[in-house]
Structures are given as C-alpha cells and as structure tokens.
Amino acid sequence: MIYDFDYLPAATLKEALELLNRHGDDCKVICGGQSLLIILRQGLLQPEYLIDIKGVKELCYIEKDGAQGLKIGATATHSMIEESPIIRKSFRVLSDMEHRLASVQTRNWGTIGGNLAHADPAGDPAPVLIALQSTLTATGLNGERTMPVEDFFKDYYETALEHDELLTSIQIPAIPSGMGVAYTKFNVIESEMPAVSAAVSVRLAADDTCEDVRIALGAVAPVPLRAKKAEDILKGEKITAGLLKAAGEAAAGEADPISDIHASEEYRLELVKVLVKRVGIEALANAQKSRQ
Numbered sequence: 001m002i003y004d005f006d007y008l009p010a011a012t013l014k015e016a017l018e019l020l021n022r023h024g025d026d027c028k029v030i031c032g033g034q035s036l037l038i039i040l041r042q043g044l045l046q047p048e049y050l051i052d053i054k055g056v057k058e059l060c061y062i063e064k065d066g067a068q069g070l071k072i073g074a075t076a077t078h079s080m081i082e083e084s085p086i087i088r089k090s091f092r093v094l095s096d097m098e099h100r101l102a103s104v105q106t107r108n109w110g111t112i113g114g115n116l117a118h119a120d121p122a123g124d125p126a127p128v129l130i131a132l133q134s135t136l137t138a139t140g141l142n143g144e145r146t147m148p149v150e151d152f153f154k155d156y157y158e159t160a161l162e163h164d165e166l167l168t169s170i171q172i173p174a175i176p177s178g179m180g181v182a183y184t185k186f187n188v189i190e191s192e193m194p195a196v197s198a199a200v201s202v203r204l205a206a207d208d209t210c211e212d213v214r215i216a217l218g219a220v221a222p223v224p225l226r227a228k229k230a231e232d233i234l235k236g237e238k239i240t241a242g243l244l245k246a247a248g249e250a251a252a253g254e255a256d257p258i259s260d261i262h263a264s265e266e267y268r269l270e271l272v273k274v275l276v277k278r279v280g281i282e283a284l285a286n287a288q289k290s291r292q
Contacts, residue, residue: 002040009052013168016053017141021164023049029166030054031075032110034102035118059113059168062086070172074113079104081112091172093181093199097128103191113167116149119157122193122219126153128183130216130226131199132172139168146171150216153223178211179203180286182279185218186271188262194219195263198275200283202239204291210234215247215276220255220268227251230276239284241277248276 008027010016020027027049030036039045053059056075062084065071070091072081081087082098101107101124115123116136129149137146138161149170152160161167175181181201185194197218205211213234215227230251234243257268 001043002037003043003046005047006049007052008049009055011055013056013058013139013166016051016056016166017139017164019049019051020166021141023051024163027051029117031114032077032106034106034110034114035120036114053166065171066174068174070174072112072170072172074117074167074169075111076113078102078107078110078112078115082107090175091132093128093132093183094172097124097183100124100185100190106191112170116152116170117159117161117167119153119155119159119223120193121153121156121221121223121225122197123224124185124194124197124218126224127197127199127216127218128181129170129172130224131181131183131201131214132175133201133214134170134172136167137169137171138162138165140165144168150224150226156222175290176203177290178205178287180283180288180290182282182286184275184279184282186275193262196220196257196268196271196275198272198279200276200279202234202280202283202287204284204287208238208288210237210239215251215280217251217255217272217276219262220257220272222256225255227254227276229254234280239280241281244277244280244284245273247280248273251276 028047029051059073059075061073078098088095134149183199185197187194199216201214203212213231217225230247233247252269252272259265
C-alpha cells in the first residue's frame, strides 16, 4: 500500500528547489515515477511530501551544446532521446540504447534524470554516458556543481546529490573523428533490466593505436562500473580480438556481481568477458569508420 503524503507540484526549477530546501529529508522528488511508485507501493519509502517536477518545462529539452556537443535536460523522456533527430545523427548509440530500455509505456513517461537519480546499478543509460565521457549538473539554491557520471553513483540507489539538490542536466561532448562507441546488454526478456550491460568507447590515434578507451559495465557492482584495469590493457596498443579477450577477463576480475532472479554471480562474470569483447569489436569498427 502507499502511505499518505502531501503532493507538491512545482512549475519552475526555483519553486522545486525551494520546496526541496524546505522539506529536506521528509520528501522525495517524482517526475516520471516509473521506479518510485513501485517503491512507494511496496512501503519501502514513506515520505511526508512528494515534490512533482514533471511540470518544470525548463528541464525538458535536448539541444546542441558548445562545439556540437549535447545537453539534455533531466526531465527529457526516454522516448524524446530515442526519437531525437540530433541524437540519431550524432549520438546514435544513445538512441539505440533507449530503444531497448524497458517498454514503450515506460519510455514515453520515464525520464533520463529520474533513471540516473534512482541509481539502480542495472540502469541502461549510465554505462553509455560513462563511455561518452558525460558529466552531470546538480543544482541547489546556492548554485550548480558538475561531476563526471561515474562519480555520481555512491552505492546501491545512492548518489552524490545533497538533500537540497536536483539533477538538472546531462552534458555529452562531441564524438570526434577516430572515436567509436557501442553498447549492448543481455536480458532474457526484452523489456526487463539487463543481467549485464556493457558500453565501450575507443579513440584511435593516426597510427591506429588506441589513444583512449572507456569500458563501462552495468548490473555487476553496487554502482555502474568503469573497468579501468581492462582499459589499461588496450591503451597504447593496436586493438586485436586477443587483446579484447584479455580486457574482458580483466573486467570480470574488477566486477563484483550478485546472484539474483536474473542471473547467478558466475553467469554474470562470464557475460562480462563475452560482452566486453563483443562490444569492443563493434566500437573499434565504429572508430575506424568515423575516419572514412
């Protein structure tokens, strides 16, 4: 059952921040509510106040930023991102990721900011955003602060947001020539959360050696995991299938998955090995294609 609470809709960001500052730890923020409503129904949370930011239109946008980078407002829906012409043209991996996120109904109402702030380590967007070197902006009445996506997550369902802050935007730098990105996930039922997900970005130097690489994993640790030891295997080298296999094994060594109804710990570790190699090959091909 859902316990009684006071419903407080906000029309502007300032109003939402004032409500958040006033009620502090006694409130929760809702926008799409695709995750929060389930938790409320289970009685796991019993807030006195529910601040609804769905009506804060200034946070609902997708626009080019800087030198053809991208900025997404926190209340942009998954369907907006999936269908955006800007994203389909220049950040296709984001659109493809959103196309496989949950169901159409969830994508139509759920928001990118809500997904990230919920901090489920199996969430789809975080690994892709980490691979894309994205940053997040948190806003309070006293100002803004920006952080890399991988620094936003602290533990299961716990983020770096202060009690009086809202996640307000996601910034994604332009994908340069010589850089390729790819993402996939493994799930038994298409609309379910992934048992394991993996995103890889590769940037090639003029001599085809790996100038930079990011490997990000979902559902294998308390937070979305950046596999830095695996990345070190590839940096400065000409990437081969053998090196990607070694990187996958190293990434599995960095992972700390649990066993649940979706997959056992052992199965998840095997999936990491397979997916890192598979997605790495695709990211490498995309990097080579970007220079043609």
